[in-house]
Amino acid sequence: MTQLIIIAIYLTLLLGLGLLAGRSFRGTSQDYMLASHSIGPFLLLMSLFGTTMTAFALVGSTGEAYKEGVGVYGMLASSSGIIHSLCFLVLGVKLWGFGRRYGYSTQIEFFRDRLATDGIGYLLFPILVGLIIPYLLIGVMAGGTVINKVTLGALPELFAGSGGGVPKALGSLVVCVVVLLYVFFGGMRGTAWANTFQTLVFMILGMVTFGVIANTLGERAIVAQHQGQGHSEGEAQAAASEASLLEKMAAASAQIPEEKRTRSGLSKLKFFTYLLVPLSVGMFPHLFQHWLTARSAGSFKLAVVAHPLCIMIVWVPCVMIGAWATTGLIAIPAPVDQNPNAVLPFIVGKVAGPVLGGLLTAGILAAIMSSLDSQFLAIGTMFTKDVVLHRFADDHFSQRAQVIMARLFIVAIVAVTYGLSLFEPRRVFTLGVWCFSGFSSLFPLVFASLYWRRLTAAGAYASVTAAAVSWSMLFWQSDFAAQADYSFELTVLGTTYEMMPVAAMFACSSLALVLVSLVTKPPGESTLAKFFDC
Amino acid sequence: MNRVLWLLILALLVLHQDNWLWHDARLVGGIVPVTLAYHAMISLAAGAVWWFAVRYCWPVDETESETAA
Numbered sequence: 047m048t049q050l051i052i053i054a055i056y057l058t059l060l061l062g063l064g065l066l067a068g069r070s071f072r073g074t075s076q077d078y079m080l081a082s083h084s085i086g087p088f089l090l091l092m093s094l095f096g097t098t099m100t101a102f103a104l105v106g107s108t109g110e111a112y113k114e115g116v117g118v119y120g121m122l123a124s125s126s127g128i129i130h131s132l133c134f135l136v137l138g139v140k141l142w143g144f145g146r147r148y149g150y151s152t153q154i155e156f157f158r159d160r161l162a163t164d165g166i167g168y169l170l171f172p173i174l175v176g177l178i179i180p181y182l183l184i185g186v187m188a189g190g191t192v193i194n195k196v197t198l199g200a201l202p203e204l205f206a207g208s209g210g211g212v213p214k215a216l217g218s219l220v221v222c223v224v225v226l227l228y229v230f231f232g233g234m235r236g237t238a239w240a241n242t243f244q245t246l247v248f249m250i251l252g253m254v255t256f257g258v259i260a261n262t263l264g265e266r267a268i269v270a271q272h273q274g275q276g277h278s279e280g281e282a283q284a285a286a287s288e289a290s291l292l293e294k295m296a297a298a299s300a301q302i303p304e305e306k307r308t309r310s311g312l313s314k315l316k317f318f319t320y321l322l323v324p325l326s327v328g329m330f331p332h333l334f335q336h337w338l339t340a341r342s343a344g345s346f347k348l349a350v351v352a353h354p355l356c357i358m359i360v361w362v363p364c365v366m367i368g369a370w371a372t373t374g375l376i377a378i379p380a381p382v383d384q385n386p387n388a389v390l391p392f393i394v395g396k397v398a399g400p401v402l403g404g405l406l407t408a409g410i411l412a413a414i415m416s417s418l419d420s421q422f423l424a425i426g427t428m429f430t431k432d433v434v435l436h437r438f439a440d441d442h443f444s445q446r447a448q449v450i451m452a453r454l455f456i457v458a459i460v461a462v463t464y465g466l467s468l469f470e471p472r473r474v475f476t477l478g479v480w481c482f483s484g485f486s487s488l489f490p491l492v493f494a495s496l497y498w499r500r501l502t503a504a505g506a507y508a509s510v511t512a513a514a515v516s517w518s519m520l521f522w523q524s525d526f527a528a529q530a531d532y533s534f535e536l537t538v539l540g541t542t543y544e545m546m547p548v549a550a551m552f553a554c555s556s557l558a559l560v561l562v563s564l565v566t567k568p569p570g571e572s573t574l575a576k577f578f579d580c
Numbered sequence: 581m582n583r584v585l586w587l588l589i590l591a592l593l594v595l596h597q598d599n600w601l602w603h604d605a606r607l608v609g610g611i612v613p614v615t616l617a618y619h620a621m622i623s624l625a626a627g628a629v630w631w632f633a634v635r636y637c638w639p640v641d642e643t644e645s646e647t648a649a
Contacts, residue, residue, distance in 0.1 A: 116613045116615055116616040117615060119615075119616050119619045119620070120596065120598070120615065120618075120619040120622075123619065123623065124596060124619040124620070124622040124623050124626070125596060127622070127623040127626040127627070128589070128592050128593065128596065128622075128626045131626065131630045132589065135630070135633060135634075135639070136639075139639055139640055140639070143640065292609075292611065295611045296607075296609070296610035296611050299607050299610065299611045299612070299613070300607070300610070302613065304605040307605040307607070307613035307614075307615070308601075308602065308603050308604060308605050308613070308615060309602055309615060310602070310603055314597070314599055314602065317597070318597055321593070321596070343640040344640075347634040347638070350630045350633065350634055351627055351630045351631045351634055352627070353630075354623045354624075354626035354627045354630065355623065355624070355627045357623060358620050358623035358624065362612075362616065362620050365616060366612070366616070369613065369616075
């Protein structure tokens with residue numbers, strides 16, 4: 047019950063923050079969608095980091111380390127530290143410049159202008175929204191699971207069917223409604239403020255969670271060690287309570303099975319092709335929108351440098367917790383074992399007391415919600431700017447009507463996502479990788495748009511189509527992410543090479559882009575002058 | 581200076597593929613599996629490379645940027 051009260055207080059605080067940001071709202075759609083380009087270095091870092099570190103980082107990384115071992119850090123965390131900041135530097139700063147110069151609010155506005163064709167917007171819009179849905183799904187699913195697991199047994203009479211905990215479906219619904227409300231009240235400014243607050247919350251409470259779990263599991267390891275040496279329970283307990291935190295952590299780590307400490311089960315080529323997955327940040331619509339909120343190009347500097355360090359601070363403890371969960375120091379029941387998304391909230395529920403458990407849960411929810419908010423806002427902005435306003439004159443709808451349209455579209459997409467979350471759950475990590483892979487396969491488009499003068503509209507159409515077709519085919523072959531270990535296999539001269547599906551998608555979209563661009567008419571001089579000679 | 585930056589980024593990407601630690605189950609300091617400790621170092625190294633990038637290879641003239649803003 048205490049956990050529930052703390053979670054309720056936290057969610058109310060967030061709503062308050064949204065309302066407060068709403069008081070700074072200037073009443074224009076530009077302010078609602080881009081915070082009037084007022085975001086400085088620290089808020090930008092927190093927004094970009096909070097947005098990219100979703101349920102995937104906390105719940106997903108712990109679950110994946112539990113299932114596959116500590117290699118998960120190299121697969122996505124250290125690679126993201128290199129690739130994400132590279133994208134901020136080579137794409138973000140340049141796109142920010144074009145956005146300020148030509149007044150873009152969305153990616154599609156940029157691509158329409160750069161490629162001098164309207165159609166690219168109508169092709170990209172459903173694909174980007176379609177790829178955001180699994181991204182939203184990760185957060186919505188994980189939010190429900192977290193609330194359910196930490197409230198188990200709190201309300202046995204009210205929720206008998208879900209072990210006395212808040213049912214997953216209700217937990218997911220509450221998360222959606224809270225995020226919707228603060229996004230509606232506060233727009234981009236509210237989102238940036240909430241992201242900063244939530245990123246700080248999940249980083250600080252994440253470290254506290256790590257300390258508490260390390261201490262408890264370490265004590266258990268030392269007790270087991272001493273009892274194994276024939277000491278009495280009292281002696282073993284005394285030795286455990288006298289041990290330092292480092293000694294406790296060492297005792298717990300000594301029990302991590304060897305296969306979870308290495309990458310024995312992973313092919314080296316597959317690990318290498320994971321490097322392509324973080325390229326997805328180059329095409330995230332919500333990240334593009336965050337880039338445009340920057341006050342100046344200099345605002346990016348802190349985000350570029352600190353992003354890999356922030357990733358390390360969040361991921362290393364989560365991966366260690368996942369590895370310790372494999373030691374048997376905490377009994378993982380079969381339902382949790384089969385659903386890796388539940389490993390972290392289950393351990394928090396078991397190890398922390400009610401107050402700390404509630405606070406730690408708030409930290410996990412903070413990570414989840416700090417991504418959902420930006421995604422909600424981005425899809426609303428895209429719908430208003432790229433579909434509705436693109437068909438009508440700018441003054442056809444009042445500023446207020448534009449904001450309402452954005453909100454209605456957001457509600458519709460959230461309703462679809464919520465409906466999908468009620469079906470059989472997928473591993474957060476697996477679903478996340480599929481979603482990121484789709485965005486990564488569109489990376490050649492944004493890169494070529496900025497750095498290759500010869501890119502043509504036809505090349506762009508071919509690239510986007512190739513990305514969409516290859517993603518759909520491979521996603522279908524993986525039983526819609528039900529096969530968690532699905533790999534793309536290429537056989538050359540009798541040798542089979544196992545790699546991530548993103549490698550095939552990336553190759554298809556890049557080849558289509560280059561080949562079709564080279565055989566079609568080059569872009570006009572005015573377009574090239576606008577984007578390359580300025 | 582840009583060449584140095586691209587060389588550093590390339591070095592990070594090469595070092596990221598740590599085939600030599602694939603089956604190594606040692607614990608660094610008795611606590612952190614060596615592959616995890618190594619990749620945490622890669623994250624720190626990435627922070628250093630990006631510091632170098634913003635300090636010496638920043639792609640935008642700040643005066644120009646402020647004018648555009």
